[in-house]
Amino acid sequence: MRPLLVVGGRELAARLRDGTALLVAVVAPIVLATLFGFALGGDDDPPLTATIGIVDDDGGQFPASVQREALQTEELRDVLTFAQYPDEAAAQAAVDSGAAGAAILFPAGFSDSVGEGNGGSVNVIESDESPLAGVVARSMVDRISSLVEARTYAVRASLEAGVPGDQVQEFVEANGAAGPSLTLADDPVSGGQVDLAMYYGSGMAAMFAFFVVGASARSLLVERRLGTLSRIRAAPIPGWTPVVGKMMVGFGLALVSMCATWLSSVLIFGITWGDPLGVFTLILGHAFAATMIIMLLASRAQTDSQADGYTLAVAFVFAFLGGSIVPVYNLPDFLQSLSLITPNGWISAGLTELAAGAGIGTVVVPALVLFGIGSVAGVLAALRLRKGLLS
Known part of the structure; x- marks a missing residue:
């Protein structure tokens, strides 16, 4: 554990020193979520008609x-x-x-x-x-x-x-020959049950989780290019130590980023995301899935620039399909179906139900899917890394 903590501490110190951790993990998602909230949500919105x-x-x-x-x-x-x-x-x-x-x-x-x-x-x-x-x-x-x-x-x-x-x-x-009574059975967001400040706040948190982890994946490839990774691996420590150390930092910062956006949304707009335990469970699952997906992409990248491109593409595509940028109900039907292949789609669905007043039981399936996505991506990343960075 000591070598792992040393590598992780070194990575965290570097991220804090160059300002990327504070900017990407905290400032950017909170600012964007707040702007979206003031533009589209907040307590002073007129009632929907x-x-x-x-x-x-x-x-x-x-x-x-x-x-x-x-x-x-x-x-x-x-x-x-x-x-x-x-x-x-x-x-x-x-x-x-x-x-x-x-x-x-x-x-x-x-x-x-x-x-x-x-x-x-x-x-x-x-x-x-x-x-x-x-x-x-x-x-x-x-x-x-x-x-x-x-x-x-x-x-x-x-x-x-x-x-x-x-x-x-x-x-x-x-x-009697009547069908069911008239109800709003469609998306809680489009039906006005969920504040848009919460919806876009959680969307920005989900999207920036990929960027936060991407910085750690990029540094891994930079150190390989500079030869630092080879020197670390030459030490009497397991070969996976530098990878896991950076992954832990990326995961931790992504978790902090999402929680900070959640807290700022609640404090600024006075809204609720639903049951706190349910919200944290979904955030934890999404941070884990985002971390493993980015590490899988890093295992396929040849250069740090290529890793940046992969991260950017996946973050925006998942954000679009999963409803982080555009509400899912505004997408064509075939794209709405694709939302459930993204972690963004699952966390958005779970948080929307919680914010609409559903109980914590509604997060069980989305959370299991998020952890399942992360587990599959993590196994594939480990297999790729053994043949690449760890070989």
Whole structure:
């Protein structure tokens, strides 16, 4: 342990002396997280609102009942307003201009078709500029689809059971044929349940963890180029000592960086990231995964400049796909699926659930995945390093 502590202490002293540890691990992520928080989050934000346009070419019971139910939903009571438009062109113009965040189009004969058991469908127009309206509109369409499906099956089953055709509608309504109630089941961020100051603060913490560890990986390759690594390995110490020593420093600084960003976000904006034990568990898992991924990249790099390039590319790609820079719900569907191959995506998902009020149990799966990613990357890095830097 003594040689390991000496190497680690030397690495930490060098990082503190040249200022990179303070700048990359503490100053940069806190400053960026604070700027994002003031620009997009904070306590003084106005409440989120959503306007949804309605084109009712049907004139039947469904359009009115769905709107009435939406306005009676507690979480939408002070958020949602409806605007009526005469046709699709007017609704599209309203969405394009920002007058409405989304629009739902009910075709003529929709209610009659559903009542007869023939089914039916509605169309929705969305805008990327108003994600909350899109979430509400999709929830409403899902509700309508559930009602249509339930009513269609109920009518057909009633007819097959011998209920007279002129009594089917009354029979179905008396015995119930409703789908699930209207809820905001989409992303808690887009639904307004999570403060954006917390979301972007955690995103900056997750992204900069890679940069913090990258500095230690780079120094390992610099010492190989300068011959320092060979001199260290010539001493009567295990060959893995310099690698593990630098890895420990990188991991420790990444952990400090993420915790500092967490603390600053709480103190500056007065918000919560959720259960502290759950938050720390996810931070620990992400710091471990980031450390092992960067060490794996370092094991493949030939020069320190190449290691810098690998770190930069992975940090930004993972940050983009994992929601650290752009919320996942704003990405195309195929990119949203890719978010779960990144540690950023898993920590973002876990922290978002915690901040939305979920219990500590929700971090179990994200934490296990983060530690699993780190373990796999660590094993691969060890195998590569044995053939490279340690050979």
